[in-house]
Amino acid sequence: MRPAETPLPPSLAPSPAQTPPVHAVLDAKFLPPAGQSIQVLRQALCEAVRRASGQLVLVSAPAGFGKSTAMAQARERLEADGVPTVWLTLDRADNDVSRFLSGLSEAVNRLGLDSGSGDAVQTLTHAQAPYALFLDEFEAVHEPAVLGLVREVAEHLPRSAHLVIGSRQLPQIGLSRLRVRGQLVEIDADRLRFTASDVMDFFRQRAPAQVLDAEQLRRLHQKTEGWIAALWLAAMALERSDNPAEFVDRFSGSNRAVADYLAEDVLARQPEAIRRFLLRTSLLRQLDASVCAALNPRTDCAAMLERLDAEHLFLTPVAGAQRTWRYHSLFADYLRTQLEREHPGEVARLHLAASGWYESQGRPVPAIDHAIEGGDYPHAMDLLDEHAEAFLEQGRMRLLTRWFSSLPAAQLQQRPRLQMVAVWATGFTRGPWEAMDLLDHSGAEQSPDPYLRAHANGLRPMLLAMQDRAEEGLRLGRLALARLPTGQRFADTALLNAMAHITTISGDAREAQQLLDAARHEHGGGSTFNRMYTESLEGQLDLLQGRLRHATARFRLAVDATHAVNLHHTHGNAWAGVFYTSVVYEANQLDQAEHLLNVYLPLARDVGLPDHMIVTHAMRSRIAFLNGDVDAAAMALTELEYLGNQRKLPRVVASAKLERARLLQAQGNAAAAHDELVRADDPTLWAREQQQRLVVHDVQYMALARLRWAVAFGDAGASIEPLRAQLQAATAQGRRRRALVLQLLLGLALQRTGDSAAAMQETGSALQFACQEGFMRLILDEGPAVGALVQRYQALHDSGQVRDPILGEYLQRLLAAFGPLPTEPEVGAELAHGVLEPLTRKEIRVLQLLVEGYSNSAMAEKLFVSDSTVRTHLRNINTKLGAHSRTQAVAIARKLGLLG
Structure with missing residues (x-):
């Protein structure tokens, strides 16, 4: 409640004006700027947006360049074409991931998209039907998790979809990557500026009775450099000028000082009642009669807003059933500065009035915001005394x-x-x-x-x-x-x-x-x-x-x-x-896991909890590698190591090195993987870890990593007894997840020493348990060699030696997820003496990237060529090596020593 010792003066006390319904407050974020009677049609910009299906359209410029108006016109054009559209205006509260996703979910509902998944981002990236999503005032967003979600939508935008973002700044959503891929259309300040013909059209609409000759209009365009805000303010000033020609002569510059000068000129000519209303309400983000009355209790606020709208003064109407407006940000900044300059003692009281009004409506969040913005910290803390524990209980x-x-x-x-x-x-x-x-x-x-x-x-x-x-x-x-x-x-x-x-x-x-x-x-x-x-x-x-x-x-x-x-x-x-x-x-479920990482990895990074950082970055790296983006896989681990060093967390640093060793092992780089294991080996750290039970190290710890490397590249036979000992300890401790991985590695070691029967026994035991609990990636991440074991065990199952239909279906899913498994290439007579035709240097490089795990598109980016050029190189490699698949080409190249 408001503290008794600081009552509001009668002139600022909230009035019993009609309260807007809750849904109106929520709907306001989805209301675009309403069409105005005076408006220059931006035909070229609308057409650019219309053609940019499947691409992000970024409308980026400082305040006053008509971003929102151009976007609103493009939206109308798309709707005329029958494309469902939705407009979402962002604010700083959208830096809360939950709040942003709630808004995005409502946007999906309004678009009429099939949201059976229940996830807005997934719905937007997999939609079959056309749609257009407009995100305005994007500069308010800086939370990495929210930016990551928008980046995900932009990178996976369906071909029939439009995503249009309006922002004062360049958003950190991977623009360079989108630009290289041809998935970005940029509309900047230069493209938004009015042309000379636009200026003529604007003034013809604004003041048809006023005579400005062509030369005066040309000079005005030249002096403003087409800056729309300056032209708009100039038009308002000219309507009240006795000598338009003289006004144009003394007008100069196109910077913020000009905007302030023009705004002051226009504001000074207003009746005192209008001027007072403009200044007092400038601190509100959304204007309607009810909240304005709290700050102007003796004013007919509904009539005042309608009058200002009719005279095109400062207000931008917001479309919707309820009459609502907002100030253009450029003018709101000016009005707030002027309010503070002329009535410094009023600012805090006005914010307190707004705070009190929101409090009376049961809306503590804007009530606290206004108290803080007005510098009334005691009142803000009084409100927090009342509500903070509830927000704490809710986890906000x-x-x-x-x-x-x-x-x-x-x-x-x-x-x-x-x-x-x-x-x-x-x-x-x-x-x-x-x-x-x-x-x-x-x-x-x-x-x-x-x-x-x-x-x-x-x-x-x-x-x-x-x-x-x-x-x-x-x-x-x-x-x-x-x-x-x-x-x-x-x-x-x-x-x-x-x-x-x-x-x-x-x-x-x-x-x-x-x-x-x-x-x-x-x-x-x-x-x-x-x-x-x-x-x-x-x-x-x-x-x-x-x-x-x-x-x-x-x-x-x-x-x-x-x-x-x-x-x-x-x-x-x-x-x-x-x-x-x-x-x-x-x-x-890799797509969904990647989507969740876009939300949770930045949050985990900010909080800095060791296990959360390790888990998220390792997953990010593995998924990137599986998608053929080896550079992104390595970058995730580099970031993890950096964070560990920065926050003095040696376990995080060592974990990054362990995961890097695993990545290098997956690429077949035995020496580099071994070097990374040596760098990760901190005896004190890992001795401590062995005395603890941490989920993150259940299947990724130093002793296990060394055994994994030894089975793959070293003496597999010497690894058998240490693996048995580790397995026995894990079983005794009830660590079934760890035991599963150890059994798989033990099976692989036994197979490589020629004991196929024992290998199948260990593999079968591991797979039967994995089937019961639904484990997939623990097996898949051990790589193709384990995949070959699964394939052999499936053959036993299909031969009738193992009868379990549920297990049979699980094995099929597992092998489908492994994909094509490498087979020992048959080296014919033509290969016995080498390759039929030598590989070119570019083909050797493509082959090397193929071995390292790069996808076609990642190779194209790395080599600065098109996807089709990469496919041509791969066909040539297969022809020259006599291979029928990528995996077979790699196997033959290894056998012939072409990879060094």
């Missing part, structure tokens, strides 16, 4: 962090309870190190306030575990558990969850389970955030024990806990979302 950490980062630290220190909420939010957005620093300086643990002590009690063990300091977290956490209950349900539940995580790492699954049960009982379903935390931790327990199906269900529940459910589960918290992505990847 990024929203809370945005607010707290805007509040003066000195004033926030006077609200120690809000400080505790800020520590929670910071830990899950900016990382545990910054949160720990805030906690250390808060003095909460020594406070006489039991609320503060309770939250500090829950925070410190959790933050230690997030910093990869589980041993310290375990020691302090046990002391913290002894203090429960504290009466603070959120903090107590978070502590129980944190200790479940820590005891899982320490290897005590039973105690971890008991703590999770206690956490469920404590929060009782009241905290969606803690429900997410609990379910994701139990999913990790399931995963460590090989219960993939249970883990998948748990992670799905966890992701959906904090937001409305959608079928592809992209709205969740990164803590749960990363592990849900990992099980989607494990099920070999």
